[in-house]
Amino acid sequence: MYKLGIDVGGTNTDAVLIDEDLAIVAAVKHPTSADITRGIMGAMDAVLEASGVDRTQIKQAMLGTTQCTNAIVERKGLAPIAVLRIGAPATVGIPPMVDWADDIRAVSVAETIIEGGFEYDGKRLAEFDEAACRAFFESVHGKVEAVAISCVFSTVRNDDELRAAAIAAEVLGDAVHVSISSEIGSMGLIERENATILNAALYDVAKRFTEGFAESLADKGVTSADVYLSQNDGTLMTMEYARRYPIFTIACGPTNSIRGASYLSRMDDAIVIDVGGTTTDLGVLAHGFPRESGVAVTIGGVRTNFRMPDVVSIGLGGGSIVREREDGTVSVGPDSVGYAITERALVFGGDTMTATDIAVRLGMAEVGDASLAAGIPEDLALRAMAAIRELVEEGIDVMKVSNDGIDVVLVGGGSIVLPTDLAGTAKVVKPEHSGCANAIGSAISKVSGTYEALVDYDEVPRDEALAAAREAAVEAAVAAGAVRETVEIIDIEDVPLAYYPGHTNRVKAKAAGDLGK
Template sequence: MAAILGIDTGGTYTDGVLIDPKTRAVCAKAKAFTTRENLASGIAACMERLPEKLLRESVMVCLSTTLATNAVVEGRSGRVGAFLMGRSFDRPLPAARVTRLRGELDIKGRQLTALDEDEIRRKALEMRGEVDAAAISGFASVRDPSHENRVKEIVRQTLGVPVVCAHELSQQLGFYDRTVTAVLNAGLIPGITELISAVETVLDSYGLAAAPVMIVKGDGSLMRREYALDRPIETVLSGPAASIVGGRYLTNEDDALVLDMGGTTTDIAHIKGGRASISAAGAAVGGWRTQLRAADIYTYGVGGDSRLAFDPQGGLTVGPRRVVPLCVAGVHAPWLAGELRQSMGRAMTELGEEQYAECYRLTGRVGENLTAREQTLLGLLADGVHSLFWLADRTGCDAAKLGLEPLVRRGLIQRCGLTPTDLLHAAGRFSRWNAETASAGAAVMAARAGKAEDVFLQQAIDTVERSVGMACLCTALGLTGCDANADTIAAYLWNSAVKNAPDDLLRLRLSVDRPVIALGAPVAAWLPAVCGALGARLLIPEHAEVANAVGAAVGNVSVEVTALIRPDQYHEKLVVHAPWGAKAFDTLDEAERFAACKAAQYAAAEAEAAGSTAVELTQTVRPVYAERPGTTEKSFVEMQLRVVAVGAPAWNENKV
């Protein structure tokens, strides 16, 4: 029996599914912890838990990955040399080296200044050994890409590193954002190359070296690995996008909110007409605005592994910081519950308001330039997880001044603490990990709050439900155009609808008029109460806990190509501006026929390069005219012609 292997590497778990390519039914599924420093290890661990015989019959492998998002957010991209033409910026770029070249086009794509090829070679040589990849970006490259293409050839020959042009990634105006997109993409090429190589090694061990490998893009569509090696930036937000595809597939709902609650975040999107809306502003990641096509996703820092802490006023907060749940840490550290309970009194007097009796464990990374105290701390954690006060006692240092945060920031140790997952274990609603350690953590927090453990536990559960409910309300407000003060409005709505105290003058009943498709391992515990308060119909489909991997496995290839027709400077000819170049015509009919034919060919070729052999083309034409003052006549301004090519990914038909 043949199968399609879908893999999703989330912030906490790596999920895997095997799907029948004919019926598209889920045949097997598995989970393993994501290994953030080496994603391939978590993928291998997940694959080990799938039926080996069926796994070896895989005709295609589909992967959604957090690599690009994490690398940008954490500043771990490769060193990039940026070559700019036409303009410079007074704003920073995410590049190691930036240089400006001669060669300039105006906004219509006409050459103002020619390239100086000797200058290009000289400036490229100055970067040799200092960059891992290069990005080429010209002011008007979306009107005519010829300058960018020639610079790319010279830089690639001179430096011998991967080179990407801005016009290859976006046809939108906005020189700065387009340049940022190109620079980020170039910096991700070494990392995606390493990941795909590692994944191929894992696949080879199962005899799957010949299986096509597809990667999920930020809009939920697929691209083959060879295509992804040049465009890794398009994998940003690939995990949340895969969940949208999976949620729609598992429920067959065409108009709904899709909520994916993972370990680190809760992601919410709206599907309408069976498709997720695409962000008009482009994806933003790590503080950088890009011009990438990506699903319009609302992300909130509340998940199963979100840290529960006290704010300065003594109120309980959830997230956005992620920690290892105490119940997970306690599986291999049975002594941890005792260490936590011993710290109950001390946590109230020796720590600041936000802190409490946390625990720490090694990540396995090797540190350099460690102080004597840091070496001692790492040595104490060599046998497993220990509490903050246990470490303080062993080092003879005050707990508040132990200096563990620098080790956390450097990725040498991980913080473990009370999370929503622990609350479920302590309340007896979930039993996968160590409930005793979770209860001990809850007891410490209850003591800090001056409350009985059962009272604190219920209040903490209410706090998590409120955070998830607020996320849903903020998303609904945003989708209906009410972005201003959404947090304040959502808080009022939630409090009024849930509290309903006897003396309330105004009582509200909420009704979210779309079903909520809830995905992720924790949703069965949290979403019934949340959707009850919101007045929303809740759908938790079978396989909801691995929906992202399902979405990866059932996705399609989709490529969009846009051509723009505009008058030339003297309004004598019509110029087609497109990714393949610029060309002038005498009439609009000639220009439109050429653009339509060429765009269809180009889109089909790009879809084939992305991994589909049979595509369906959809064409839309949007002409723009302006009224002439004082007359009823209209002047032609421009025509935008868009072709979308969609097709199923090609797999090894011989195995099916």
């Protein structure tokens, strides 16, 4: 039995085949094309040819893709939606999408706020206005492909969201996708609502790339594989789940790299530096999984609060363009030749000096024709490397939580441009197959489940609340496809909420287990 992992990056699409013992059978890099599907097909062809395995023995196929992120950033392929907020009269002062740019706000055909919702303690704020809800959905019938529903304090009680979703399905039919905020975001109505709106708008994009991946596998003779998508907590989701929650694929690339780095280095706690062709992502490996961001995250200019990895991106990659200014200083990036590096970089016969050329000139890497970079003055190359070092060391300082040195794992095809004696580190390792860490992370990913609730410890003792959270997280992971015997708690926290009465805490638990064979 084999697993196929594919991860689409801005410069390269990586593919890897691993066996049932998680040993790497073959790993390849293939240039990402403007048409992402062609890049996936090319990478798949290459890894299948390199491995020579019986394609019918590939039983699981995993894809990590940037298509949802690109759709939001580029404002392309988003579905027309309607937005319903349940929270009048308390929330009418700030309408939905109040701070969105016009070009992304255009995804909404109509939006409204109706009465209903709850207080922070679960008491009803106002009675749910079912008539207004039904009238709104009737007004957008035939005009939208998806609906976003949010409700004030729905993370405490989601009764009204569920009722509104049922009405939407009744009025609009099953063909219209419904997103509800209690399943997507955390505390904070506006940011949670924003994430839900983006999730609804991504419905068409998710449908296209999930169906396209399944068709690509069939075209290549991989007909016996269960198909999964990578999500941004370092775990997997089914095709059906991905269509319901496409927003969870955003930033799955860095999380795949972090998981792959952990597997390759056998380290559970470190900073992972993933260097691609255009950007470098720095993330934190905590207990074998990506550290989750604790602050609101902006995606394509939209502020959201759904779960996202704690990642810092800098404009440095193997294809970053190197320039010498008139004052003698040297800049590296943030612009890059991207997937055209094999045409434009000096070592490939091009006319553009890149970070890869600098690494080759200094003897740090063997890529292309080294003689073509020999004309770069050594002094210029050293100053360029100093600029590269400074960019990365600043990123390390941002991710650290103390002054102590921390272990670092270098991965990504562009990691050849980085030195290994970086300030602020205890040790820097670059494991074998590090260039395809993202695809490896996709292939070896587990299945997770998360539980989150507000609990007053005056009413429910802390030990009982945490035990219930652990049990609920395990059940969520099993429901998502994890083998029960392999599920373990990978993170649990309780955070006191000072502005709530009593001893209210936000309790959150996360469990993960192996995917069933």
